[in-house]
Amino acid sequence: MMKLLKTKSPIKRWASFGKLFTEKWFLLISVSLLIAFGIIAYYSLFISGRGLSYVYEVSPLSGQNNRLHVNLNMQKVRKNEHLKLYKGDIPCSDIKCRSAETGEKMDFDVKDDFIEIITGNDKSILVEYNVSLGQLDKHGHRGGAYSDMVTFDGDGALILPQYAFSTEESEIKRNVGRITIHYDIPKDWVSVVPYSKQTGDELFSQLVKPTWADIYDLRKSCFAFGKFRKYSYEQGEGKLQVLIDPAYKGNYSREVEDGLNSIYKYYAGLFESEINFSILLLREDLKDGSYIISGSSTQTCGSSFQPGKTRDWQLMGHRMFHAFFDTAVRETTFHTPPQLWFYEGMATYYENMSMNSLPAGIRQKTGLDKNEEFLMLYKQYLYMRLKDKYFFSVMPMEEEKYSSFKGITEFLHYTEAPLMIKALDDMGYSKYGEHDRILKYILKHGKKGNLLLEELVKYAAGDGYKTFESKFMYNNELLPLWYLGDGKKEDTRRTIQSLKEIEYTQWTWFRLLDPEYPLDSLETEGLSELTGQAEKTSVHFASEDVENNVKKLSPAVYSLLKQYYLRADVCGADTNNKMLRYELLGKKENLDKWALYKKGLKKD
Numbered sequence: 001m002m003k004l005l006k007t008k009s010p011i012k013r014w015a016s017f018g019k020l021f022t023e024k025w026f027l028l029i030s031v032s033l034l035i036a037f038g039i040i041a042y043y044s045l046f047i048s049g050r051g052l053s054y055v056y057e058v059s060p061l062s063g064q065n066n067r068l069h070v071n072l073n074m075q076k077v078r079k080n081e082h083l084k085l086y087k088g089d090i091p092c093s094d095i096k097c098r099s100a101e102t103g104e105k106m107d108f109d110v111k112d113d114f115i116e117i118i119t120g121n122d123k124s125i126l127v128e129y130n131v132s133l134g135q136l137d138k139h140g141h142r143g144g145a146y147s148d149m150v151t152f153d154g155d156g157a158l159i160l161p162q163y164a165f166s167t168e169e170s171e172i173k174r175n176v177g178r179i180t181i182h183y184d185i186p187k188d189w190v191s192v193v194p195y196s197k198q199t200g201d202e203l204f205s206q207l208v209k210p211t212w213a214d215i216y217d218l219r220k221s222c223f224a225f226g227k228f229r230k231y232s233y234e235q236g237e238g239k240l241q242v243l244i245d246p247a248y249k250g251n252y253s254r255e256v257e258d259g260l261n262s263i264y265k266y267y268a269g270l271f272e273s274e275i276n277f278s279i280l281l282l283r284e285d286l287k288d289g290s291y292i293i294s295g296s297s298t299q300t301c302g303s304s305f306q307p308g309k310t311r312d313w314q315l316m317g318h319r320m321f322h323a324f325f326d327t328a329v330r331e332t333t334f335h336t337p338p339q340l341w342f343y344e345g346m347a348t349y350y351e352n353m354s355m356n357s358l359p360a361g362i363r364q365k366t367g368l369d370k371n372e373e374f375l376m377l378y379k380q381y382l383y384m385r386l387k388d389k390y391f392f393s394v395m396p397m398e399e400e401k402y403s404s405f406k407g408i409t410e411f412l413h414y415t416e417a418p419l420m421i422k423a424l425d426d427m428g429y430s431k432y433g434e435h436d437r438i439l440k441y442i443l444k445h446g447k448k449g450n451l452l453l454e455e456l457v458k459y460a461a462g463d464g465y466k467t468f469e470s471k472f473m474y475n476n477e478l479l480p481l482w483y484l485g486d487g488k489k490e491d492t493r494r495t496i497q498s499l500k501e502i503e504y505t506q507w508t509w510f511r512l513l514d515p516e517y518p519l520d521s522l523e524t525e526g527l528s529e530l531t532g533q534a535e536k537t538s539v540h541f542a543s544e545d546v547e548n549n550v551k552k553l554s555p556a557v558y559s560l561l562k563q564y565y566l567r568a569d570v571c572g573a574d575t576n577n578k579m580l581r582y583e584l585l586g587k588k589e590n591l592d593k594w595a596l597y598k599k600g601l602k603k604d
Contacts (some may be wrong), residue, residue, distance in 0.1 A: 005113045021411075051172075051178070054176070054180070056071065057070070058181070065144075069130055070130075072101055086162050086165055092133050096127070097115075133157070136292060138293075142294070143156050143212075144292050148559055152295070153293075153296075155220050185222075189227060191225050192300055194300055224300075228246070231535060235265070238275045238276050239274075240278075249283065249284035257359050259307070275327050277299065285449055287463075296323070298327045310366040313366060313368060318353060342417065342420075376494075379554050386414070386542055387541075390578035391408060394411065407510040418471060424460040524560075527560070529601055530566060532561065534562035
């Protein structure tokens with residue numbers, strides 16, 4: 001009799017298969033997870049965590065004014081790596097490179113503002129160089145080193161890796177692990193440095209796994225050492241420190257003390273937060289009396305300062321705005337075109353707004369008043385726009401194309417842009433009964449770094465935002481802020497002085513590109529007679545409506561523009577010629593024609 005084969009029931013067979021299936025999948029999932037964790041660990045240890053360590057030692061060169069010596073030790077260097085350090089416009093010399101392990105000299109190239117090194121097998125490389133301080137810059141000499149004081153800004157002395165200038169956080173994270181700066185200065189000197197840390201008696205600066213904002217602060221900061229007098233003012237959860245250079249000649253009076261604290265408190269209220277901020281009041285250059293400027297960031301600010309000068313208080317207000325804003329918004333958004341003009345416009349707008357927080361005594365002595373400052377800014381804007389239409393009819397959202405023309409960028413950032421912020425703030429107040437809507441929106445929504453200017457303009461201006469954008473941001477129509485002033489109350493002398501200042505400022509920038517760029521000295525002799533002649537001969541600098549509005553706002557601006565276009569008519573120059581300034585102020589034959597014409601008027 002045949003034996004029946006014993007077989008599993010379908011249910012048992014399925015259970016057996018399920019067990020085998022489960023075991024296989026469990027094994028597969030386990031292996032996959034191990035591989036995934038391995039990849040993550042490898043990335044963390046060898047990719048994201050392998051950023052180089054940059055250790056600097058900074059010391060003044062003994063017996064030499066305005067010279068620093070810098071040693072840079074680059075550690076955790078990878079084999080056969082191509083290192084690039086950005087030298088930029090740092091005035092450095094005597095650059096040397098060697099292995100930190102063997103002491104052997106290493107080859108390097110300096111080209112296109114970079115120092116380039118091929119590492120070989122070395123894991124630690126030393127670069128040393130000397131820096132000349134005190135170069136003339138926009139507002140004065142850039143830093144200085146003396147027997148009793150040393151000061152510089154980060155961008156003026158520290159040659160950083162190329163990755164420090166990236167706006168991509170991931171690239172910085174992969175390549176910059178740590179930046180440490182040691183200072184070889186006398187032990188009894190006071191130090192003012194960013195990101196300060198203390199180990200025993202040594203004070204140094206250090207960034208670990210820095211972000212873009214951290215490195216930006218380091219680059220822009222003031223570094224200063226000397227026998228400074230120090231004044232500290234507790235400000236809620238923050239602190240304002242004022243340090244006085246031993247050779248500072250200004251009078252740090254109670255009024256000045258109150259003035260600096262007033263600006264700080266204005267911004268603390270505006271941003272609803274306090275910061276730790278150190279201001280260093282510096283001497284003026286011993287040779288030529290020019291100011292010394294040594295950086296400004298969220299933490300430190302160094303500059304010569306004369307309390308009786310209007311512009312010094314304005315610059316202090318400007319720098320403090322940047323300090324508070326960059327503390328609150330740690331993103332690249334507003335530091336690059338096409339948002340940069342908007343950011344600098346806000347800084348200059350609030351610079352002027354903050355002036356009304358100053359004590360009455362300072363405002364009386366300097367004549368500072370926010371309404372008057374906006375009016376003067378608008379007069380400068382009208383004068384330059386209508387006089388040199390080719391150069392100053394700027395479209396803000398195309399600011400990047402003007403980057404090589406510093407004079408045009410200067411005009412956009414510090415003359416036109418603050419007036420656009422003023423216009424938007426006034427529109428917001430008119431519609432919603434609220435000031436500072438743009439800033440409040442940024443502080444609420446802008447910390448993620450993805451804000452669009454369209455959002456800000458829409459929030460500020462409401463339904464009229466598209467018209468504002470199309471006319472003034474993506475086009476170059478004239479800003480119609482005629483309500484800012486009444487020409488019947490004009491201080492003609494002050495207006496003309498203000499116009500001379502912007503003429504000179506633009507000349508200093510344009511002549512860097514073209515030494516032949518002519519400066520208009522704004523002669524005012526016989527101005528009323530020349531204006532009358534222009535009106536008789538139907539010479540116009542703009543449409544009838546615009547001319548009438550200019551005349552009502554500022555008779556001085558109106559007369560100077562009329563005179564300029566009369567001059568073009570007398571010389572037979574085309575007013576649509578982009579080189580009109582050169583034709584009228586640079587050509588001898590036209591200078592002679594104009595002089596002869598004015599001489600003839602005197603005889604009549």
